[in-house]
Amino acid sequence: MSTRGQEVFRQLREAIARGDYSGGSRMSEVEIAAAFGVSRTPVRAALSELAAEGLLDYTPNAGYAVRSYSAEDMIGVFETRAALEGLAARQAVEKGLSEAQYAQMKRVIEEADAVLRNPGEIKGIGAYWGKANAAFHNPVSEASRNPHLQWLLRKSRDIPMVQATLFRQPDIQRIQKAHDEHIYILEAIVGRQAVRAEALAREHIYKAGAYVVARMRGKAAGAA
């Protein structure tokens, strides 16, 4: 079993990525401690880790706050992540997919194919696609067999606002396109086309980033 601090860390991490806390909001130690039914000590440990992970900003003697990203920042995040996902795809080709990794990616594609063909089940499609998307991309970074790369990718994927923007109010057309891109990426990896796989993965992420930034700017403009 794990420690309480680890548990608090995990739950807060999910909550922030999911968008439960709006950007810039203060994370009160006593409040969280009360909510989890623990003392401030494990909460402080969790907050400290979350800050090191980049999900929170920390100011000495002033506490922690949910980090907020500007549109500029978000462009940088996705440009960086595009390079890393491209590298992961290339290394996945170089080192080869395991049976299990290939099976999982194929399963995700076939399942999504069925789901997307039937527009009746549109309710909850955002949450579904969020999970399916992760289930598709995880095997790729695993297949790179590069722990450091996997670590940096995790830091580039779990960013406040991103999940919420992409999967909260889903855009069925965008999901369809992303799904198509997945098919070609898997095709390239299986066909040992390293350069093509890298380019496709890179562009796949780049498009997602452009979408997130557009949504951020749109919402900001709409609210103003």
Added chain:
Amino acid sequence: MSTRGQEVFRQLREAIARGDYSGGSRMSEVEIAAAFGVSRTPVRAALSELAAEGLLDYTPNAGYAVRSYSAEDMIGVFETRAALEGLAARQAVEKGLSEAQYAQMKRVIEEADAVLRNPGEIKGIGAYWGKANAAFHNPVSEASRNPHLQWLLRKSRDIPMVQATLFRQPDIQRIQKAHDEHIYILEAIVGRQAVRAEALAREHIYKAGAYVVARMRGKAAGAA
């Protein structure tokens, strides 16, 4: 002023990067607390952050230990870092160097030119080159104006053993070659040759990685 936890964090971070603690060695809370003259609380905060930074491994109920990298791991680190430094160089071209950034890079090159021409001052060349190298690369990542990229680069540069391996027992020939590569990288950035700058920066890091890995394997073989 900063907190004690932050101070402990900073000092431990430097010590680990410098190679004062050998890989795998346990970091005892009470020991460190005694050494710094503080209680365990700020030490725990510092260790927690260092673990999140990737410098320490953490096992629940068993504490923290200096993370050790195998040669395989190190290859992955440098492959990843090569992609990131390449991206930084490309974005530096796209966004342009500031006057100050250009001046700093040029100064480093001219200074190193003088130092390397005079082999009398070889004592302390490792430490000198370590600083000079950082002073050359930092402006590039700054010029990318990509905070996320800068953050990931920091995590890819400050790795246990790397600094010690590269700069503790310096190899004058390798330093000379790295210095030459710096000249071409700056040339490419100034000349707005994005693709060339990216390729040069990437290869520059790749070579450094190959050197570190060779040294690791050589030392391991020699010790066995």
Added chain:
DNA sequence: AGTTTCAAAATTGTATGCAAATTATTGCGA
């Protein structure tokens, strides 16, 4: 009214004590 100042309240930083888990050690048996 607006600004400044000062004090009260709230929040974070640190030390300490104790519970729980892990690690080391001792003693026994094969």
Added chain:
DNA sequence: TCGCAATAATTTGCATACAATTTTGAAACT
């Protein structure tokens, strides 16, 4: 002598108390 089990010692996890800092709010002054 080696392996194993049980216990002692060490180390970490958490809660709590208090100190230090920041934030808030109100009163006084311009």
